[in-house]
Amino acid sequence: xxxxxxxxxxxxxxxxxxxxxxxxxxxxxxxxxxxxxxxxxxxxxxxxxxxxxxxxxxxxxxxxxxxxxxxxxxxxxxxxxxxxxxxxxxxxxxxxxxxxxxxxxxxxxxxxxxxxxxxxxxxxxxxxxxxxxxxxxxxxxxxxxxxxxxxxxxxxxxxxxxxxxxxxxxxxxxxxxxxxxxxxxxx
Amino acid sequence: xxxxxxxxxxxxxxxxxxxxxxxxxxxxxxxxxxxxxxxxxxxxxxxxxxxxxxxxxxxxxxxxxxxxxxxxxxxxxxxxxxxxxxxxxxxxxxxxxxxxxxxxxxxxxxxxxxxxxxxxxxxxxxxxxxxxxxxxxxxxxxxxxxxxxxxxxxxxxxxxxxxxxxxxxxxxxxxxxxxxxxxxxxxxxxxxxxxxxxxx
Numbered sequence: 001x002x003x004x005x006x007x008x009x010x011x012x013x014x015x016x017x018x019x020x021x022x023x024x025x026x027x028x029x030x031x032x033x034x035x036x037x038x039x040x041x042x043x044x045x046x047x048x049x050x051x052x053x054x055x056x057x058x059x060x061x062x063x064x065x066x067x068x069x070x071x072x073x074x075x076x077x078x079x080x081x082x083x084x085x086x087x088x089x090x091x092x093x094x095x096x097x098x099x100x101x102x103x104x105x106x107x108x109x110x111x112x113x114x115x116x117x118x119x120x121x122x123x124x125x126x127x128x129x130x131x132x133x134x135x136x137x138x139x140x141x142x143x144x145x146x147x148x149x150x151x152x153x154x155x156x157x158x159x160x161x162x163x164x165x166x167x168x169x170x171x172x173x174x175x176x177x178x179x180x181x182x183x184x185x186x187x
Numbered sequence: 188x189x190x191x192x193x194x195x196x197x198x199x200x201x202x203x204x205x206x207x208x209x210x211x212x213x214x215x216x217x218x219x220x221x222x223x224x225x226x227x228x229x230x231x232x233x234x235x236x237x238x239x240x241x242x243x244x245x246x247x248x249x250x251x252x253x254x255x256x257x258x259x260x261x262x263x264x265x266x267x268x269x270x271x272x273x274x275x276x277x278x279x280x281x282x283x284x285x286x287x288x289x290x291x292x293x294x295x296x297x298x299x300x301x302x303x304x305x306x307x308x309x310x311x312x313x314x315x316x317x318x319x320x321x322x323x324x325x326x327x328x329x330x331x332x333x334x335x336x337x338x339x340x341x342x343x344x345x346x347x348x349x350x351x352x353x354x355x356x357x358x359x360x361x362x363x364x365x366x367x368x369x370x371x372x373x374x375x376x377x378x379x380x381x382x383x384x385x386x387x
Binding site for chain 1: 251252253255256259260263264266267270271274275277278279281288359363
């Protein structure tokens with residue numbers, strides 16, 4: 001066998017084996033990976049809604065894109081809505097799950113689904129004290145943030161020192177993205 | 188050509204030819220992911236797994252792979268095992284997979300792994316190649332664990348997530364990129380100092 005043919009044959013065989021091994025691997029890791037993403041999302045939906053509610057999925061069209069909104073029902077009454085919102089943080093996309101009151105005037109709770117902010121600084125947006133501040137936060141007229149002081153108004157949160165941009169990004173996502181869903185639902 | 192006792196191939200990677208401290212290979216992951224001890228350990232073990240499997244295959248096929256395309260062949264072999272490690276972490280330990288982010292796929296271009304294939308596994312038998320890979324992998328893992336422990340303890344006051352310094356302690360720069368350079372620089376200086384004294 002001449003050398004050129006040998007090169008082609010060897011590389012082809014290596015690549016075929018590699019592809020085959022990875023295809024087999026994918027077939028049994030994919031369900032687990034998808035299950036996990038689904039579990040994280042589902043847990044987040046219940047986390048941001050009031051306790052013991054029944055959840056119904058409704059579709060809402062925003063900017064020609066169909067989005068899922070989760071309607072929380074208790075004793076035949078809508079008590080809250082949950083949906084996913086996203087936007088840019090300091091260096092990554094922030095994906096949040098939010099729960100809002102039926103008239104969209106108040107935030108029930110918020111959960112961060114994914115973020116890749118600066119380790120040790122921006123990643124602190126996942127800290128409990130920071131997330132706690134969003135419980136019962138008024139969304140009207142708009143959410144604001146304050147630095148180095150305890151928030152004094154019911155539509156205000158305290159930004160994280162050293163992570164002001166990440167904190168502000170969350171506030172910004174709340175103000176713009178929740179409004180989009182509200183308008184799409186005619187609330 | 189190789190007269191050294193086989194055990195030497197294992198031991199040399201731990202200190203004398205330590206990939207990070209002496210050969211200065213694989214510095215990108217060593218600097219980037221060592222913000223917490225957990226990350227450092229996971230990255231070290233993932234790289235060791237890839238190195239062991241790749242060295243085994245490269246050594247096994249060293250007489251079949253034409254030298255003109257050897258690097259391409261090594262990369263395909265390495266990439267296959269990296270993908271296995273990546274998918275495995277994502278499926279079974281999703282939290283660690285999330286915090287290592289893009290650095291697991293980047294093991295493919297880790298110069299330590301390619302370096303061992305080119306410098307060792309392609310010229311030596313399977314037994315010695317496996318010992319060499321294990322030694323280098325353990326040396327890499329130990330160094331990453333040490334570096335990430337220093338950074339996590341000084342930067343966040345915790346070790347493997349456990350609070351070991353007083354609350355509120357944290358020298359923030361240590362978990363940021365400059366901290367990686369500072370800590371690694373001190374480690375390499377320390378290693379050089381010990382080596383120069385041993386020789387004297």
